[in-house]
Amino acid sequence: MIYNRTCVPLHLLEMNLARIHDKHKLRKFWEQKIESHSQMMGHEELRMKRSALSKLRDEWVERLKVRNQHLEILYEERVRQAQRIHRGLGIWVP
Numbered sequence: 001m002i003y004n005r006t007c008v009p010l011h012l013l014e015m016n017l018a019r020i021h022d023k024h025k026l027r028k029f030w031e032q033k034i035e036s037h038s039q040m041m042g043h044e045e046l047r048m049k050r051s052a053l054s055k056l057r058d059e060w061v062e063r064l065k066v067r068n069q070h071l072e073i074l075y076e077e078r079v080r081q082a083q084r085i086h087r088g089l090g091i092w093v094p
Contacts, residue, residue, distance in 0.1 A: 048054070
């Protein structure tokens, strides 16, 4: 049996080195996977920001706000008009 300077059989030392090597390969593999995934997520986020869909959604939200304001103004005008008519007829309106 062959020994090295630390009195550990050489075949055991080689096995430990193989395990360490495998551990580093495995760690490197997963670090690359995580890095790749992070890059993909970044690209996807950028794509979503550039998307026309979000711009369209913002436009529609603005249109709906304007529409709701317009409808509210129309409603208030009709209420005032009805109140004037009721006052003209002598009907009490709160």
